[in-house]
Amino acid sequence: MRTSFLNLSTAIAAMFFLLSFPFLQTLDISSFLTNTVEFGATNRLSVTEHRSINLAKVSSISNVFHATNFSAGPYSATGNKGAYALTNLMINFQDVSTVPPGGWLVDFGQPYGARTSANQGTGNTYGWVKRVDNTLLDMTAYGRKRSSPSDVLLATLMHMQPSGATEGKWEALVVNGTYNVTVSVGDGSYVDSKHYINIEGTAAIVNFIPTTSNRFKSSSVTVTVSDGKLTVDAIGGTNTKINYIIIQPSISGLNVNFQDSATVPPAGWLKDFGQPFGVRTSAFQGSGNTYGWIHKEDNTPLDLTLNGRRRSKPSNNLLQATLMHMQADDVVNFAGTPIEGRWEAQIPNGLYDVTVSIGDAVYFGPNKQSINIEGVLAIIDYISTATAPFKTATVTVEVRDGRLTVDAFGGNNTKINYISIVPSTSSNLPFVETVNPPNRSGNVGEYSSLSTDVLNLPNGGINNATITPATVFLTEGPGGPVVPANVNGTGGGDAITLVPSAPLKLSTTYVFNVTNGVKDLSGAGFIPFSSAFTTTSVPTPPLPNVTFTKVQLTNTTGKHSSLTIGPDGKLYALTIDGIIKRFTINANGTLGTPQLIYSLQDAYGTRKQRLAVGFAFDPSSTATNLIAYVTHCTYVFQNAPDWDGKLTKLSGSNLQTVQDLLINLPRSSKDHVTNSITFGPDGALYFTQGSLSGMGAADMTWNMRDEHLLSAALLRLDLTKLSTLPLNVKTTDGGGTYNPYATNAPLTIYASGIRNAYDMVWHSNGELYLPTNGSAAGGNTPASVNGTLRPDGTTYNGPNVPALTDVPQTQKDYLFRVKKGGYYGHPNPSRGEYAMNGANPTAGTDPAQVDAYVIGTRPDVNWRGFAFDFQNNKSPNGAIEYKSNTFNGALQGKLLVVRYSQNDDIIALTPGGTNKDIVSFNEGGSIQGFTGFVDPLDLIEDVRNGNIYVSEYGGNGKITLLKPNTSSSSSLVSGNNVGIEQSVSSAYLEQNAPNPFSDNTVIGYGVPQDARSMKLVITDMRGTVVKKVSLTKGKGQITIAWEELPAGTYVYSLWIDDKQIDSKKMILHR
Structure with missing residues (x-):
């Protein structure tokens, strides 16, 4: 047996010391021991007995090695090294300032030694030595970052053979063993090299001469390290430039058969007969393998040795004739251990293709077998039968904690036959890690939506x-x-x-x-x-007496980024490409033919598109003196230019006069731009500025753009302080001169750390609310730097906040109740703001906790928390305060927020309490008319009547009218229609309610007075007509009885004058 760590002798010496002095009660082993160590051949440890202790699970052992457990005397320790103990590194070679992609460590040319700089991980030792004599070599002058390509891994490099300087070779301290190593060479700007790379003396790249069309080359080799250092040189090359290196343990895979203890497994397969998780030393279990069973509830070792079986058939396939009961507690009078277990194998972190088989060819019984591997669904609800007793599946999963976990959660009487685990060849492919709701969740609401929670990109x-x-x-x-x-x-x-x-x-x-x-x-x-x-089995209760009717407005096609009602009583809709549509609002709430205003586009070239988001009228504006403001930038959504944002004033009867007020606002490479506008009670203009990164430090997803002084913030513009126009607000971090901290600065930072708030509401209660989009997983956060100027005029002087890379946790979407000078969680190193959200200050669960921070990392001293948690990936965007007294005030004062990415609805939030945070909420599913949108982006209320207009951005885009249902005079007749005396100007069809339903459901509609014929046609999913109902003109509702029809999904369509106007789906339950 071999040592499982480099300094095992240190551990042995410490144990000798402790066992000789029994008054010592605690041994801190965290600095020298990280893997399971097996003491003694009999797996016990004492004078006469030895025992195995898993030291990987603790950082300090208290009352383990002392007199009550062991007698004083000498002890021997032997270690067992499996592949899981080997080193796993991904190193990017670069200049000193570039932030590497998530999950990558930095090498910027330091001499070989312990690495302690930012983005170099913990406990790693690597660096440069001279090729000729192995003495230390400083190569920090030879790291580069080129302007292309966009992939940072290839845009950065290290000169291994710099002209006129000492040639270097690179080494990394690793555990002796066999490794798969991938290396890349090349230069995005120059093709003046002949590249050679040798790894541990094995040629990886030979005589690669780049061209302008073929600048890079990568290669993988398998090498064995026997001296504790992996060495890379460029012998044979000229001006070799290395981009990156990936060092991974080489394993051939793990094939395990689940069975009884007596059976000999097939050749090439290891045996699992139900032993608790631990080092496997029995026959047919190989050497150095660690796997076995744990309890489902608390992950402690579990003995299932009585649960393995060998059936009489299939006689020709021993792998499937043997099995292990994973859920024996589902079997009545089970002859074994009736406890549900999970299986784990200790393997190196990485990506694996896993094949699993379940089933039983002899006993079928009640079963509904399921398998999840690392939380990924592999097999669901499979029922073994005499003709199809088995089911196999292969999934690709990522191991992050050194253990591959297999469970049967969600199944019944699951029996596992075998598992094959092999390293995946798909490491360069994107994949889903987790979703929301999580795999095998229960009690999920009927109005729920789904999203990926963590992606690997x-x-x-x-x-x-x-x-x-x-x-x-x-x-x-x-x-x-x-x-x-x-x-x-x-x-x-x-x-x-x-x-x-x-x-x-x-x-x-x-x-x-x-x-x-x-x-x-x-x-x-x-x-x-x-x-x-x-x-769930319990439906969402409705909000009593609050319902809206959806009215489709056929003349509103387009992608509208902002809606507002002007001082002239007309609806203004700003399109994402910079056109302003002006609609007359008809008496019934529908919209007239829009007037198209192109003044913003034409100011930059005839009909030149501008990416426009924010639009608001000046409070002093009147019906005869229109003054409005718009935020906009170049109309691109990928690789957009920085410093591209503008705030522009429009005035005149047709908003034809265009004047830029602010130029050179920050701009992300994608869709985080200068967002919505509102005027505060102080008369100042407020707008939100999106972040330039996912989590505060440059990352690959957002094209490695650093945050700027004015990004990720709520900005305040004092229009009275503007003089010469336009005002250039490019700050010093971008080469400009604007200083938002200056005494008379027109544009200032009102609040910071606001990642990407699309909209905001100054509420009648005096508070300012901002629904804000959090980051997907995979972003980076900055390390703190003392001495940086902060928005409050102080300089940052601790505490120390470490940088994080590739954060494996999606940050939630929050509603912030914003106060002047507050910080709201998105880091920005240019402002001395480093801790993301609530950081991780205590060992308990903290508000807005970021798990990747070490315990004890405190949030920013100015962090103000949140008023409401929307949860992950909801994309809360447009927001209003509902002000109408419709429904006797049931909605009055509530915040209405559209949820764009998930739910596709409007959620109603109720502020209250002493601090006016959100005290209750109503999901869209509880309010008729508030669900079923396609990517809702913005909304506005006509406070004269309570009508709501919603911008649906999905597809070709449109505006939908929501009309409050305040009349109770409707008469409902089963299978027939009675119209309500109210004329309508355009046809519409409402979603039935309730939906799904079991007996009766109500369908609302509208038919204009000039219609000649009108009917409702209901078909099944094959198109067969199952019911027709005649309709009347005007607004109407019908109730349909369904006793004669089976459960299923049906389509109902509105036909007017023999033309189908609209159709919707409804679900009948039985």
């Missing part, structure tokens, strides 16, 4: 155009019918969402699927992924 963001109903979909049960849904991505290309078009069935299991048809921006397809969840 090795090549940059998602190509959102590849997210379609064919590549991302939800099924009712495994292999069941596809659920109609809206699917989309995010502006940052860092998440996938799915919103069902109708409420989900109660007490039903659904399967969420992402296929390899989803691509990233490099064209690589996603590794296929599935997860399952089960809905």
